[in-house]
Amino acid sequence: MGSTSPATYNHVAIKGFFAQDDTGTDAETYDYRKHNLSIAVRSYETDTPETVTFTQWQRFEFYLRHLNAQAPADTHYKLLIAGRHGQGFHNVAEDFYGTQAWDDYWSKLEGNGTMNWADAHLTDLGKEQALEANAFWRLQLEVAKMPAFESYYVSPLYRCLQTANLSFEGLELPKERPFRPVIKEMLRETMGEHTCDRRSRRDYIQKAFSQWVIEDGFSEDDELWLADHRETWAEHDVRTRKLLDDLFSNDTGMFVSLTAHSGAIASLLRVTGHRAFKLPTGSVIPVLVKGVKRI
Template identity: 55%
Template sequence: MGSIPARKYSFESVKGFFLQDDPATNQTDFHYEAVNFGLIDRAYDTDTPGDADLTQWQRFAAYVRHLIETSPADTTYKLIYNGRHGEGYHNVGEAKYGTQAWNDYWSKLDGDGELYWFDAHLTAKGTQQALHNHAFLKRQFAQEKMPAPQKYYSSPLYRCLQTANLTYLHLDVPVDAPFTPTIKEMMREVMGEHTCDKRSSKAVIHKAVPSWNIETGFTEEDELWRPDHRETFAEHDARTHALLEDIFEHDSHAVLSFTSHSGAIASLLRVMGHREFGLPTGALIPLLVRATRTQ
């Protein structure tokens, strides 16, 4: 995986704003589309009598701006919309053979002659899941005045490229913050052993999304995936922490979009001290994140 730099920041999920971080919320039957993306209906210190006609999201966005503007020099905040890719052929493969057989044998192959899951692509269901989120976000931006992302990031794995495109392309977003994602190597799924988590070449990725940015240092071939070692939680969390440090150090935008994976999002939640919150394929979860520089 390469060396992980010394930590310069600590990260924390700021609680009390989204249902997803409330221990009373049952993650197994939670539907964010039905509850304004989970944003809690509450008052903020920045509310004024003139805010009566504003939506909950407009008042929350004003509060986040206030946090950013009034925080100490070593502290900042970002609102991050995290999306898990839609169903991929590897998900179908695991369901077909069962998790035990998948982990022991099938995941180490490129496919089974019927399904192909190396750097897995979306199934038809996965495509529909991403389009469902497209419609959801279109309503949120138009009706709830939820702020659109100012910067987009994606895992390099093919299913994420497809999901991000289907979710965000052609949405009505600000002209000064167009949908032009940056591909980040460290945003990918748990690495090793499973061929579905080995990425395609840089050339293949560029051909798929030629207008996107590929981060500096991105190698032509996947030099991180290993056939004989699967990342531990500790290893994954170390690179997630490094990913966040990179983004918080170099991106001043307040509202971001991440498109990644179940394991990547689980790692993100662990690093931030958020409760465990499993996402089905194609699901989204928002996070208000506080970063504090420690050195």
């Protein structure tokens, strides 16, 4: 991953495969755990008499492999499944103080004397949400026959590192598809001003997650976070496009896990043309993305 200079792509979310891209699906009441991740019950052009006994996930996987096999050399399809971290202490603080007071004052502090939220860690509820995701993935793999992820990418902010670890550790995975995440800067939350979005030092992260891969070029200190400037949506979208260019240039996998943040996932949906779909903490959304290399 990241071994060659990324090409630039046009990235488009393909509709009709998951309920979350349907405007009739209510994001406010949606619970991914109750709906088999809302993979659409539908037919595919690759269906045959032999696949009639396959699960919906198995038939979708067969179809996605067909799409990539038939696509031109400059076109790739990937299923990106983006999970928002579990509840962090910064979420508790914002709920307590209110968004306006949080944005104007409290978010710029390290904590309030009772709890700290600089590079916020998970609360007990946040840990429970990640363990619920673990149970969900276990059922998806064992019962629904969902294909195991080929790649795992995680934001370097501590709440995401914890979430990914609790969500995927201990699952029975194919030997050729182990859980070995890559920590990537471009998956971070909207950067600047809020101390909860300032990451820890590289050596601190490496010590806590020693078996994980940290991408090349990852600095010791956080050189991206600024105390006096909050990233705009347009600025965030620029780095999301860079992230997608990197994935489509350097990762040959079709089933990719992203553990990130509400702002990062919202940016992913914007740049791919997916409908807005707000996720509560600990929730997940699948996005089928077609990437076409620009000339």
